[in-house]
Each structure stands twice: as structure tokens, then as C-alpha cells.
Amino acid sequence: MSGLERPIPDAQATTDDRRFMAAAIRYAQRHVGRTATNPSVATLIVRNDGAGPRIVGRGVTAVGGRPHAETVALAEAGELARGATAYVTLEPCAHHGRTPPCAEALVVAGIARVVSAAGDPDPRVDGRGHAILRAGGLAVTPRVMAAEAAAPISGYLTRHRDNRPEILLKMAVSTDGKIGIRGGGQVKITGQVADAQTHLERARHDMILVGAGTAQEDDPRLDCRLPGMADRSPNRIVLDPRLRTRPEQTLARTAADTPTLIATLSSADPASRAELARQGVQFIACEADPATGRIALPELLEDLAATGISSVLVEGGAETGASFLDGDLVDRLILVQGPVEIGETGVSAPIDVATARQRFRLVREYRFGEDHWFEFERRTA
Incomplete structure (x- = not known):
């Protein structure tokens, strides 16, 4: 033989x-x-x-x-x-x-x-x-x-095993459990070292996702700004079912340089779509969740996986974060607790450290100056 x-x-x-x-x-x-x-x-x-x-x-x-x-x-x-x-x-x-x-x-x-x-x-x-x-x-x-x-x-493995990208939800949380002030734009919660770690996470992901509300209120760049790593910025996607994104927003103005995708419904205004498309914005047609009217996330993630997207970093606001948590779509969770107290005018985080400890498995914990960084993973049977 x-x-x-x-x-x-x-x-x-x-x-x-x-x-x-x-x-x-x-x-x-x-x-x-x-x-x-x-x-x-x-x-x-x-x-x-x-x-x-x-x-x-x-x-x-x-x-x-x-x-x-x-x-x-x-x-x-x-x-x-x-x-x-x-x-x-x-x-x-x-x-x-x-x-x-x-x-x-x-x-x-x-x-x-x-x-x-x-x-x-x-x-x-x-x-x-x-x-x-x-x-x-x-x-x-x-x-x-x-x-x-x-x-x-892990993103590649998740894409082939579950037919969707791996989802990392990351939020900076104040000492009183807030993530920002509604209508007040960005609120500085964490320091330089924790911020650098966030940019490193961006460099490790295929795509970074926010909701239309965050895109409008914060006007973020959603790029990697670590020295020498500008070319590691991920693609960007905005959940915008009613197409509220405006051409003057940073994400639209820079779409020709960094691939930017807007997930919207087929009923979105065609004139707005055409105007954004001229700036280089791309679109993905989505279905609406019949219960909420928001974008149906499982179907969207399946479509992203079909294009080869393996990992998505969700940096959206409270509503976007809650949507992923409620849909049991979060595989990894990072909560960064800063020393700032925002007060009663703040927007409550959809999850806090105590709840995360019950729902997820704590795998790493760091101190970056006054910031406390927690990394969780989905519990397995």
C-alpha cells in the first residue's frame, strides 16, 4: 500500500x-x-x-x-x-x-x-x-x-459560522451611566490613552457603524487617527432609514476618500440619494422591522457578510446600541468608564458594567489613567 x-x-x-x-x-x-x-x-x-x-x-x-x-x-x-x-x-x-x-x-x-x-x-x-x-x-x-x-x-469565523459579521459594541460611559447629552453634540468622557485604544480597535475592523442621530449630532469622522495608521481606517456605515444624512456632514464630504455606506429604506428621497451619491456615498437597500420601523438588522448583517465584511465596530448612540443588544447580535462588548459625571440631562447607556457582567463574560480589564476599560464576550454554553 x-x-x-x-x-x-x-x-x-x-x-x-x-x-x-x-x-x-x-x-x-x-x-x-x-x-x-x-x-x-x-x-x-x-x-x-x-x-x-x-x-x-x-x-x-x-x-x-x-x-x-x-x-x-x-x-x-x-x-x-x-x-x-x-x-x-x-x-x-x-x-x-x-x-x-x-x-x-x-x-x-x-x-x-x-x-x-x-x-x-x-x-x-x-x-x-x-x-x-x-x-x-x-x-x-x-x-x-x-x-x-x-x-x-473571530470575525472571519463568525461570518462563516453564523452568516453575519462579528459585532463589537463599544461605548464610553460616564460615572453616572450616561453616554452623552441629547442634542448637545459630543461629550468628552475618556482620556487620550483610552481614545488611542479605540482608534486601534477601529484599525482592526472592516467597518464602523453609527446611527443617523449620532452622525447628525456628533458629525464624526469615524477614522483611525493613530500616527502612521491613517490607511487602516475602516469602511463606514450609517443606519439611516429615512435618509436624514446631509451632504455637508463630514461622513458625506469625505466619502470619496473613505468608503461610506448608508443603509436606508427603498422609500428614501431619491433626490437626497442622488445628491449624496455624487459625493461618493454608496447605498444598501434595507428592509424595515415591522415592529419598530427601523432597519431590520439581521437581514442587513447577512447582506454585509455576503460582501465579505467580517467585523463591524458599532459606535452608535443609545438607540443603535440598544437595537443590537435587544436583537442578541452583540458578540463582544467594550465599556470604557470615564471620570466624568454628566447629570440628569444625559442620555442613559443601553447597558452598564453591572448588567454587562451578568449578560456577558468579562475577559479583560484595564486602567488607562482615570479611565476603566472593560472587555466582554458573548457567553457560550
């Missing part, structure tokens, strides 16, 4: 396996938010010629999504890949496109063993990548540090 007929059984992960996989996961962070519809994956090629293991090739999914990490790492390793171990943060792809699948590339390069982390729920892969490797005679050790590897690509 040939090697193709005798798949090598999975081996147990070693301490070195976990060490190199941890390094690969850190390396994958490099292009998070920059790989279009593909996830940011990393690959390390490691060989041991008797003097201890050493990295001879490394790769991360290229900006724009191609080439994949395995291709980049194999090219760097060259002939040193033969007989080596590949550490891949996501199951190697198995489908043919303009180039052969990465699983086949690993076999052809003579890799002896593949250690992978997260499984790929894409139905074109989902176990098929590992099957190609085993059929090619490679030893396969799957799901090493799978949870840690899934974190940087």
Missing part, C-alpha cells in the same frame, strides 16, 4: 509545538483588519538539524488577502522546508482558485508535519485541508492553541 492509502495518525502536541504556535499567533496579528475577505493567518516553518529547532520560513496573509501565509513562508524557507514542520494558525485551505490550495503546497514542498490551530468553518475547507495533508503522508497535529488562534480571526 502507498503512503496515500495510509494516513499518519495525529500526534500529541509538545512544548515546542505550543511555543512556536504562540509565536505564529502573535505574528498573525500583524495584518489583522488588512486582508480583505481572508483572515490574517500566520505560518512558521521550523526544522531541527540536530542543533535545536529554528525558524527557516515565516509568512502572514498579505495585505489584500493574497498570497496566503503558507505560500509566503514556503517561499522564504525554500529547500529547507523539506522535512520541516509547519505551524499554521488556521487549517490550510483546500479549495482551488487562481492558485492551488495551501494544503497541496505544503505536501509538494516536502513538509513532514503540520501543526494547526483553529479549524476553518468555510465549507470548502472544514477538515478537507487536513485530509489532503494526511493523504499526502504528512503527520498532522490539529487544534493546538485553537482558542488563542481564533481570537484574531
